[in-house]
Amino acid sequence: MAYEITLVTTMAISILFALSLNFITGFCGQISLGHAAFMGVGAYTSAIMMKADIPFLLTIPAAAILAGILGLLVGFASLRVRHDFLAITTMGVVFLFVGIVRQQEFLGGEIGISGIRGSSFGRLGFMAICLGLAGAFAAFSLLIKRSWMGYVFDSIADNEDVSRILGIDVSKYKLIAFVVGTSAAGIAGALYAQHFRFVGPDSFGFVESITVLAMVIVGGIGSVWGVAVAAAFLSVMPLLFQFVNDFKILAYGALLFAMMRWAPDGLAGIVARSMKKLRGRS
Amino acid sequence: MTYPVLEVSDVTVRFGGVVAVDGASLTIKAGELIGFVGPNGAGKTTLMRVITGIIKPDEGQVLLGGKDLAGLAVNQRIRAGLALAQQIVQPLKAMTLLENVALACGAEKTRNPFSAMVSFDRDAENRRALELLSRVGLREAANLEPAKLPLGYLKRLEVARALALNPQLLLLDEPLAGLNQSEASELADLIKALNADGLPILLIEHNLREVMRICPQVYVQDQGRPLAFGPTEEVMSRPDVIQAYMGGNTNAAGQ
Numbered sequence: 001m002a003y004e005i006t007l008v009t010t011m012a013i014s015i016l017f018a019l020s021l022n023f024i025t026g027f028c029g030q031i032s033l034g035h036a037a038f039m040g041v042g043a044y045t046s047a048i049m050m051k052a053d054i055p056f057l058l059t060i061p062a063a064a065i066l067a068g069i070l071g072l073l074v075g076f077a078s079l080r081v082r083h084d085f086l087a088i089t090t091m092g093v094v095f096l097f098v099g100i101v102r103q104q105e106f107l108g109g110e111i112g113i114s115g116i117r118g119s120s121f122g123r124l125g126f127m128a129i130c131l132g133l134a135g136a137f138a139a140f141s142l143l144i145k146r147s148w149m150g151y152v153f154d155s156i157a158d159n160e161d162v163s164r165i166l167g168i169d170v171s172k173y174k175l176i177a178f179v180v181g182t183s184a185a186g187i188a189g190a191l192y193a194q195h196f197r198f199v200g201p202d203s204f205g206f207v208e209s210i211t212v213l214a215m216v217i218v219g220g221i222g223s224v225w226g227v228a229v230a231a232a233f234l235s236v237m238p239l240l241f242q243f244v245n246d247f248k249i250l251a252y253g254a255l256l257f258a259m260m261r262w263a264p265d266g267l268a269g270i271v272a273r274s275m276k277k278l279r280g281r282s
Numbered sequence: 283m284t285y286p287v288l289e290v291s292d293v294t295v296r297f298g299g300v301v302a303v304d305g306a307s308l309t310i311k312a313g314e315l316i317g318f319v320g321p322n323g324a325g326k327t328t329l330m331r332v333i334t335g336i337i338k339p340d341e342g343q344v345l346l347g348g349k350d351l352a353g354l355a356v357n358q359r360i361r362a363g364l365a366l367a368q369q370i371v372q373p374l375k376a377m378t379l380l381e382n383v384a385l386a387c388g389a390e391k392t393r394n395p396f397s398a399m400v401s402f403d404r405d406a407e408n409r410r411a412l413e414l415l416s417r418v419g420l421r422e423a424a425n426l427e428p429a430k431l432p433l434g435y436l437k438r439l440e441v442a443r444a445l446a447l448n449p450q451l452l453l454l455d456e457p458l459a460g461l462n463q464s465e466a467s468e469l470a471d472l473i474k475a476l477n478a479d480g481l482p483i484l485l486i487e488h489n490l491r492e493v494m495r496i497c498p499q500v501y502v503q504d505q506g507r508p509l510a511f512g513p514t515e516e517v518m519s520r521p522d523v524i525q526a527y528m529g530g531n532t533n534a535a536g537q
């Protein structure tokens with residue numbers, strides 16, 4: 001039972017994390033190669049607060065706020081640059097994050113922070129919290145997708161110059177996407193710290209950023225269901241198959257390449273096409 | 283006193299060594315329909331982009347209803363009452379024509395992101411978008427995606443999308459290009475009708491036949507410089523205007 005709880009909790013945290021990136025990259029079309037940094041900010045925030053005997057539930061909003069503030073700053077920077085440079089800028093953020101954390105004694109430096117006290121909810125209760133938060137963010141994402149905000153995001157992802165000549169304040173919408181997406185990543189970080197009872201600089205680096213991007217692309221950029229399924233599946237792969245864990249970057253790299261080559265619209269696209277075919281036949 | 287709808291004064295734009303617009307001035311008063319003509323490379327599109335704020339001029343200013351637009355971003359100028367149908371069409375590719383237009387119809391809903399977040403209903407916008415698409419002759423294509431459509435369709439989509447913004451001044455950059463003879467004169471009729479309903483319009487167009495037919499006044503630009511501005515018949519029969527068109531833009535004017 002304990003093993004299943006661990007699996008489900010891992011899945012739920014990954015789903016929340018992947019959906020948080022999906023909000024920025026999938027909905028608003030802003031690529032990020034450094035999303036793990038925001039999870040890291042949330043994880044460290046929660047870890048330090050837990051060490052200071054603050055109740056776990058209070059660390060969650062704090063993690064969201066700090067990650068969101070960093071997200072706002074990166075968002076402002078993103079307004080000045082375009083696509084390819086945004087990739088480099090966000091990559092810079094994650095290297096900067098890891099570099100800074102390594103140097104800080106109060107963050108545990110190279111070693112990180114271990115022995116984080118467990119929440120008062122028990123393993124099962126914590127799993128329920130993770131599932132609840134992942135579910136809530138998925139529901140929120142679906143709602144936004146249907147709203148006029150989602151409509152505007154679609155236009156920005158499509159062609160932001162056109163959005164502007166339709167009177168849309170592109171910068172405001174992008175900043176909102178960044179703040180929402182990075183805050184949610186911060187929450188995922190707080191859950192991560194509680195789940196593993198440990199945070200370290202290597203947990204939130206470039207590889208983790210690429211991994212979460214792989215989840216979004218494999219799921220189908222912008223598709224809430226697709227990304228959730230991909231995140232659930234890909235997050236437990238390394239736990240189930242040792243070789244995936246050993247060759248993480250290789251496995252995800254190959255998967256990313258295969259998806260970009262043969263199914264750029266991801267699982268969601270594959271499902272949509274098969275449904276169409278089936279319906280066409282009947 | 284009432285201000286003219288649009289006042290462009292002494293606008294100059296340089297791209298490196300090229301002077302694309304050179305001291306252009308132009309006034310549009312309430313209810314006017316002005317044809318904006320000139321040979322290729324005359325700087326027409328560039329001046330249009332200065333008006334909408336896509337390009338910042340090196341000199342000169344643009345007033346909309348007496349209000350200086352300097353410092354306003356493109357989207358703010360649209361909110362101030364401008365709308366542009368571009369020469370180089372830019373449909374939103376992942377959306378149907380209807381969705382392209384309905385998004386513009388929802389300008390009130392998209393003004394504030396937080397109200398956009400809690401607005402879901404698109405019925406009114408979809409209905410109005412369909413009406414506008416019908417007006418430009420695209421009703422049948424409403425649910426198609428832009429990728430497979432010919433240029434003439436996308437040109438009219440640009441016009442419908444601009445109209446959807448309910449502008450106080452409509453800027454059209456070669457809307458008739460890519461349309462066949464009958465489509466062109468139909469759209470020209472629509473432009474004329476919109477103007478008759480009181481909408482001021484600045485129309486860049488190479489189809490001189492239609493310009494002569496529907497525009498009471500024309501503004502001619504050559505090599506970035508204003509060449510003539512006045513009643514269409516009179517201006518278009520001026521030797522220097524004919525020369526600018528015939529002689530291409532080698533060294534016809536100003537030397």
Ligand SMILES: Nc1ncnc2c1ncn2[C@@H]1O[C@H](COP(=O)(O)OP(=O)(O)OP(=O)(O)O)[C@@H](O)[C@H]1O
Pocket residue numbers: 297300301302320321322323324325326327328329369
């Ligand atoms: N972004 C740019 N960078 C450099 N040069 C430009 C740019 N845009 C326009 N030009 C140059 O400025 C001049 C005016 O171009 P513009 O597109 O405004 O002309 P136009 O009158 O609209 O021509 P056409 O009738 O062919 O559309 C041309 O010489 C063009 O090459």
Ligand SMILES: [Mg+2]
Pocket residue numbers: 326327328369455
């Ligand atoms: Mg032009």
